[in-house]
Amino acid sequence: MEWLTLALSIACGGLVGFSLALTGGGGSTLAVPLLLYVVGMGDVHLAIGTSALAVSLNAYANLIPYARAGHVRWKPAIIFSALGIVGASVGAEIGQMVNGRQLVGLFAVLVLFVAMMMFKPRVQGAAGDTEPPGRWMALRLSGTGLGTGAVAGFFGVGGGFLVVPGLIFSARMPMIDAIGTSLFGVGSFGLTTGLHYAWSGLIDWSVAGLFIAGGIAGGWAGASVAGRLASRRGVLHQIFAGLLFTVGIYMLVRTYLL
Template sequence: MSVLLAVAALPCGLLIGLLLGALGGGGSVLAVPALVYLLGQSPHEATAGALIVVTVGAVTGLVCHARARRVHWAAGTALGVLGTAGSYLGSRWSAALPPGVLMAAFAALMLVVAAMLARRGLRERRTTDTPTESATGDVTGAPAATTPLRDPVRDDLIAEPVRVPEPVRDHPAPDPVRVPVKVSRVAATASAIGLLTGFFGVGGGFVVVPALTLVLGLEMPVAIGTSLLVVLINSLTALGTRAGTIALDWPLLAGFAACAALGSHLGPRLTARLRPQTLATAFACLVTVVAVVMAATAVPRL
């Protein structure tokens, strides 16, 4: 590996790891274009090498989130295991495609990822900006209104607020309704995630995080940490499928993966300093630019 390639690999791997650790997915889509256009890999070599980078970054980020207890091990393992069949098939189909078709399809995937990340940023911004109401109907954070009392003798205002007793309930409050989880929906989602991982060499975290929040009802921080477990299982399956079929530049990938591991370690700390919606929106713009450049390069060659 030349010094020029090593210098180019450092910032790319660091950025991918940062995004992977901070957002739980999406950063791996930059691995393939970085390996192809900056580091001189072929499309098939890049999709296989990206799996190594994603695997190392997922392990590092998963350890950080696990220490903070932001990983739902049962849900992550279930999604990962259910997606192994899709990951195996995706790896086989990817090897059979011409390089130009593979890169054009990857550019289309990046546009989808950018749209999903932008939508996620807008949704989180609306959730953050919307005022929440307390149990009494008052907006959270607003000062409580007080009703002045009049002394019947002095007819002066008394500063004490009126304390209205809470109504006595005859029956206990009903338990919140739980939305049933459809097994078929979870299996289909897991298979699609595995298919994306095996076919494109990406982790699929941009699909895993919405699936964990919408389908399984996990909170966003836990969904981000759990998605790394799903990414890890799918990436290992795809790597096992491609083992021995493609010659890889291991020194190059080792340096690239080491930078991704460092960035993934720092990613969870980045979420504490920056608003997740701001990070997701900025990353969506970056992915869009890269996707347009890839499409302009790959489509004329079809």
């Protein structure tokens, strides 16, 4: 592997990990275009498989500082992820059957959708407003997890942009807890997707390792400043949403016009 590819893989992983830990979503959506257009990976399905595995392990690593700070709600996380894993398995199998060019086009639309969601202000949960995991909350968590997992598996993303609002809606938890808890779902969905792609030989293990190394460093940095930047996180979301919007447009233009 050339030194430039090595450096770009680590740097791109760091950017994804930092965003994932700081905002709980959007970073994993950026992983595939980074692998395609910055690292230079030519196969779309290979990029999706590699990013899914890398993002999953980054999410699990970034979960640790949130758990230590008491910002992970384990029961909702497990309920949400249980059916989400089923959805991710189905989505990953369908995604592998889609033509690469069509998949990039659909992925570009997803990136634009995520950007628009990040432009909108998020609904904040109140501190201490988490419900005990009763029957109705479990049903809400399971249904939202199933749909989120299917989207995550199809596109090879962690789905944090859906997991965070899904947890706030389903379990009425505060934002900082939703971000920390979401990392368990992101890791579970990404690992499920990554294993399906690995079974088909669609993972570049060397790039994945570098991406993970950069992502862990970036993720721990993001987690360390998450609490301090709570009042400015809205601005960070706006900036990152603008970046995603630009990436989405670029992907559409490159796929259909160039």
